[in-house]
Amino acid sequence: MRGLIFPIKTWWLLGLTAFLALVCLVQSVALIPTWPNPDLRVVIPQLQEQLIVPVVIIGLAAAIFFDPQGKKSVVIGPLTVLSPTRRILPFAFTIWGAAVVGPILGWGYMLVRSAAVRFRLIDLIAFLVLIISLFAAATLAMVLANLLPPKWKLVLTPLLSALVVFVPVIMNVFLLAGTGKSSLSLAFMWGTSLVSYPTDFVMSTELIRLVYFVLLSVCGVYALMRFNSYALTGRRSFAIVGLVYLLAPALVFASSILMSPVLTKYEDDRQKCEVIGEYRLCLPIAQATLIPSLKEHFQQLFAQLPNAWVDPKTPIGFAEGAIIGPLTLQNPGNFKTRQEWEQVTFSNIAYNIFASGGHSDACSNQAQFYDDLRNSLLLRAKLPMDLVYGVNEETGQESEHTISADASPQLAFLTKLSTAEYQQWLLKHRDSIATCKLSKENFR
Structure with a gap:
């Protein structure tokens, strides 16, 4: 682990992970009632609705870690001799690790208790969607940290990271209301707990969401490397290539609005x-x-x-x-x-x-x-x-x-x-x- 994140100190990773775990634990226990013996089809969507605060924390961490990586930075000399992969991965592994492991630890109590009530394949897929969406959100936060000007980075990166997560909800409420279309099928969060008693996940929709967030994560990683090179050199060609990498998930998201697959269904369980x-x-x-x-x-x-x-x-x-x-x-x-x-x-x-x-x-x-x-x-x-x-x-x-x-x-x-x-x-x-x-x- 020490080799993967060098020169980042191990305590940065452990501290950020622990802080995210604590925040997610407090959120889940405070906001999700446990007395009705909830199962995963209720708990996972409610955890999904709590992503804003973890994403803001991840955005702030991205701004701090990537602050030295700008063309006006005093450490630009040592950084430019490194390959994009070697330059980015220590910072990225730290943020990815904390963004994934922290919430899992924080949500552990609620997840274990809910899984004891009932655990199905579709619950596992929905949980994977939640975790991969966090990975994607962390990647986009790092992209923003590389694009924003240094003097505004600490403020704008967490705010814009949260906005990226919430934009589909805003679109659905203000642009698509009354049209019969929805921007929520591939959204990080739905703005409301649509899955509740006695509704359930839709397998096809969850599989589509899984594939989309994997695509967004992969494209985001490649875009991150290009935008990091742009931050160091100022060459616009790197930024253009980075935008091209993000074009595929953007087009998939737009097509999902046209199709608007069903998000939930009535429970067929006993x-x-x-x-x-x-x-x-x-x-x-x-x-x-x-x-x-x-x-x-x-x-x-x-x-x-x-x-x-x-x-x-x-x-x-x-x-x-x-x-x-x-x-x-x-x-x-x-x-x-x-x-x-x-x-x-x-x-x-x-x-x-x-x-x-x-x-x-x-x-x-x-x-x-x-x-x-x-x-x-x-x-x-x-x-x-x-x-x-x-x-x-x-x-x-x-x-x-x-x-x-x-x-x-x-x-x-x-x-x-x-x-x-x-x-x-x-x-x-x-x-x-x-x-x-x-x-x-x-x-x-």
């Missing part, structure tokens, strides 16, 4: 299902540990409702694309804790069970009644509830708390009814609930 009365709860195997508590919660919920208040054919599970039903569960990956997920999930379900679907002034004016209906169901079934903010009258300080049964006269009325009386009340006023015609008189 699911674990549980029957709850007339209803059926199904979750991916990786999240099957959530089923026992969900079953108990739904049993409590259905016990408060009249029979078939919600169509028994309504599935209980994660959303499939844009299809969201009254019993759809929230995506666990969006919540830091299980408690927060359950609170939002059951608050939404209770709201959807009574939602009228109307948008008239009458429905808007009755928002409080629907809040009371939702909260009455949650309180009666002893289900997790969203926290609300209020001001303590004694201290004047703002605090968060759950809704209590005496929050409104309507809520107090509904929570005091017996289960049979509550069900009869719902059946009696079903049409009024559906058409936004409830009144205070109904709550007596």
Whole structure:
């Protein structure tokens, strides 16, 4: 190793690797919830969305390492007698090594934990895409470090490196929105976690991404040598040849926009299902540990409702694309804790069970009644509830708390009814609930 990176000190490589590992560890643990027992199809895209900070660090390292390699540098004499390969590789190996090994070490905990849940060939390919994209990003950062003027290099190299990684997302949002085309298929990151419950990677797309980032890496290495020669000599012919090397990946990227391959698909994997009365709860195997508590919660919920208040054919599970039903569960990956997920999930379900679907002034004016209906169901079934903010009258300080049964006269009325009386009340006023015609008189 010492021979590969000479004259770079070994501690530079170890220090940069350790720093990147620490940053990636903190990012992954802080930003990816582990309580839902996530698998690699969820974790890898979320790691992909965290590339900006490592790339900025790599860009700064590239600017520092390649700062002496300019035509105005005092060490230009000794450097010019070396071949481009011998001149570049010690610096490049240091940055490549840190850029690849550091994140792998930092992500190790999350990856091992996720792979223990489920590990497939497509997960391995998606992970290789992630690592090779980091290698490519590091190479492009070194290219920028050789092109930028010395006095701006330390500032612009990390910023432009991050911009290169984020440009496809910007294009997709501002240039391609509404066109049916996408620039994300060959992007370093997607700007959002598109792969989530219950969607999955697409094998053909991941293979295309793998080939593209290998191509970008190889072309980037050749371009780096030419741009380094340009930085040392100032001869434009080297810069032109370097640009030619980058032309191939640029054309492939442009063609991917025209084809816009599908990024994700619905998961075809096995699911674990549980029957709850007339209803059926199904979750991916990786999240099957959530089923026992969900079953108990739904049993409590259905016990408060009249029979078939919600169509028994309504599935209980994660959303499939844009299809969201009254019993759809929230995506666990969006919540830091299980408690927060359950609170939002059951608050939404209770709201959807009574939602009228109307948008008239009458429905808007009755928002409080629907809040009371939702909260009455949650309180009666002893289900997790969203926290609300209020001001303590004694201290004047703002605090968060759950809704209590005496929050409104309507809520107090509904929570005091017996289960049979509550069900009869719902059946009696079903049409009024559906058409936004409830009144205070109904709550007596």
